[in-house]
Amino acid sequence: MASKKLQMNFKEVLDKDKIFEIVKQCASDLGIEAYVVGGFVRDLILKRPSKDVDFVCVGSGIALAKKVASTLNANKSVQVFKNFGTASITHKDFNYEFVGARKESYQRDSRKPIVEDGTLEDDQNRRDFTINALAISLNGSSYGELIDPFEGVKDLKRKIIRTPLAPDVTFSDDPLRMMRAVRFASQLGFDIQADTFDSIIKNAGRLKIISQERITDELNKIILSETPSYGFKLLYHAQLLDKFFPELTNLQGVEEKNGHKHKDNFYHTLQVLDNTASLGGDLWLRWAAILHDIAKPATKRFHAKQGWTFHGHEDKGSRMVPKIFQRLKLPLNDRMKYVQKLVLLHLRPIPLVRDNITDNAVRRLLFEAGDDIEDLLNLCRADVTSKNPARVQKYLSNFDLVEQKMKEVEEKDQVRNFQPPISGEDIMQTFNLQPGREIGIIKNEIKEAILDGKIKNNREEAYEFMLEAGKKLNLTITS
Numbered sequence: 001m002a003s004k005k006l007q008m009n010f011k012e013v014l015d016k017d018k019i020f021e022i023v024k025q026c027a028s029d030l031g032i033e034a035y036v037v038g039g040f041v042r043d044l045i046l047k048r049p050s051k052d053v054d055f056v057c058v059g060s061g062i063a064l065a066k067k068v069a070s071t072l073n074a075n076k077s078v079q080v081f082k083n084f085g086t087a088s089i090t091h092k093d094f095n096y097e098f099v100g101a102r103k104e105s106y107q108r109d110s111r112k113p114i115v116e117d118g119t120l121e122d123d124q125n126r127r128d129f130t131i132n133a134l135a136i137s138l139n140g141s142s143y144g145e146l147i148d149p150f151e152g153v154k155d156l157k158r159k160i161i162r163t164p165l166a167p168d169v170t171f172s173d174d175p176l177r178m179m180r181a182v183r184f185a186s187q188l189g190f191d192i193q194a195d196t197f198d199s200i201i202k203n204a205g206r207l208k209i210i211s212q213e214r215i216t217d218e219l220n221k222i223i224l225s226e227t228p229s230y231g232f233k234l235l236y237h238a239q240l241l242d243k244f245f246p247e248l249t250n251l252q253g254v255e256e257k258n259g260h261k262h263k264d265n266f267y268h269t270l271q272v273l274d275n276t277a278s279l280g281g282d283l284w285l286r287w288a289a290i291l292h293d294i295a296k297p298a299t300k301r302f303h304a305k306q307g308w309t310f311h312g313h314e315d316k317g318s319r320m321v322p323k324i325f326q327r328l329k330l331p332l333n334d335r336m337k338y339v340q341k342l343v344l345l346h347l348r349p350i351p352l353v354r355d356n357i358t359d360n361a362v363r364r365l366l367f368e369a370g371d372d373i374e375d376l377l378n379l380c381r382a383d384v385t386s387k388n389p390a391r392v393q394k395y396l397s398n399f400d401l402v403e404q405k406m407k408e409v410e411e412k413d414q415v416r417n418f419q420p421p422i423s424g425e426d427i428m429q430t431f432n433l434q435p436g437r438e439i440g441i442i443k444n445e446i447k448e449a450i451l452d453g454k455i456k457n458n459r460e461e462a463y464e465f466m467l468e469a470g471k472k473l474n475l476t477i478t479s
């Protein structure tokens with residue numbers, strides 16, 4: 001009864017978009033069967049709109065793609081991957097992928113060509129999870145019928161990730177699927193079925209044959225999910241995380257000495273990560289959260305009086321970022337510098353709330369953080385993981401005060417996007433100098449004087465200050 005209901009719905013959905021009718025017609029002209037398959041069907045049932053549609057046909061995916069493209073008048077947008085027997089069409093925001101049904105495992109990104117043709121059943125058998133092995137017929141009288149050989153719909157309802165075949169077989173076909181299992185669990189809030197999870201633990205070592213780019217793609221999807229800590233905990237317990245991110249698993253554990261305990265920095269980090277997610281943080285703010293305490297193990301010391309300290313972990317952590325980014329094949333560009341900056345500065349806003357704090361400290365932080373100041377404050381807010389609600393409230397309102405103080409200082413001094421009020425040109429002209437070290441010295445002195453509040457951030461005061469600085473260097477004014 002239930003499946004009949006679904007059947008009717010699918011036909012209705014297919015009728016809303018003419019692409020399905022077109023594929024049906026083209027497949028019928030070529031005398032082959034075609035189906036919509038995989039993630040698109042899963043997302044349809046979950047009501048998650050998707051712009052990627054996968055079609056599988058019992059025959060040549062490339063021939064079908066070419067015929068569909070010519071009907072759509074989109075010949076130019078066909079991309080053919082001959083080795084893999086696949087082709088794709090980009091059309092009006094949508095990406096349509098066509099593949100011939102195959103007996104072998106589905107390995108779109110692998111370099112190994114896939115040659116063996118198969119039936120729809122073969123194809124569904126070799127897919128990763130039951131919820132991704134659903135197909136909808138685009139053929140004749142069965143048009144709109146759901147083909148669900150592994151009870152994928154039931155698993156969607158029960159919120160379960162499970163492999164269609166014995167998990168050892170599915171994972172050895174493509175070990176990246178172990179990461180994908182965790183990624184789907186994290187994105188969808190699903191459980192991983194016990195046998196499937198046990199098999200991941202057993203096969204975790206096989207992740208080493210997978211390229212870091214593919215692993216990091218999945219990791220980033222986990223990081224971008226609503227509660228990323230869930231995905232990280234699964235990665236950790238499945239023993240996948242230490243295979244590619246040992247610095248993070250190293251944070252796990254609590255040491256006790258003379259009655260002093262420090263917090264578990266792994267679980268703390270995961271909570272900070274979740275907090276940045278609830279604040280709407282993008283991928284890079286979330287990476288800053290993941291890495292903000294990464295140097296705690298390396299800087300951990302025990303002092304008889306103070307207990308545990310992690311002095312300098314922000315500085316060391318920030319210096320660890322490039323190596324980690326490089327190994328994880330994350331971009332070594334301004335995004336990495338942003339993460340480094342946030343890790344380095346993450347403790348700086350904390351003392352700024354004290355009454356006796358000078359504007360200078362605020363001004364310096366504004367200068368150093370620049371346009372990333374709001375993100376830095378959000379990272380600080382996210383870093384408040386105390387279990388005591390009164391304390392949390394106090395810390396958070398302290399950061400609101402810091403923000404207010406920063407606004408006031410910025411209004412007066414505009415140092416957030418600091419542009420030197422006196423240029424090197426000005427200095428050279430005033431003292432009739434050729435380019436040389438004096439110019440750098442004077443420019444730096446002016447900047448320091450502004451940041452220290454000795455002069456205002458304007459041309460007049462900076463000009464006077466420059467004349468004085470020149471005098472001290474025994475320079476003569478020429479204009």
Ligand code: CTP
Nearest residue numbers: 038039040106126127128129132133174176177
């Ligand atoms: N697939 C698979 N094994 C893989 C990768 C993909 O079996 N290692 C199959 C699954 O049936 C999947 C389909 O190929 O549904 C499409 O893969 P992909 O586009 O990577 O994932 P989606 O499931 O579409 O999900 P998303 O778009 O969220 O990545």
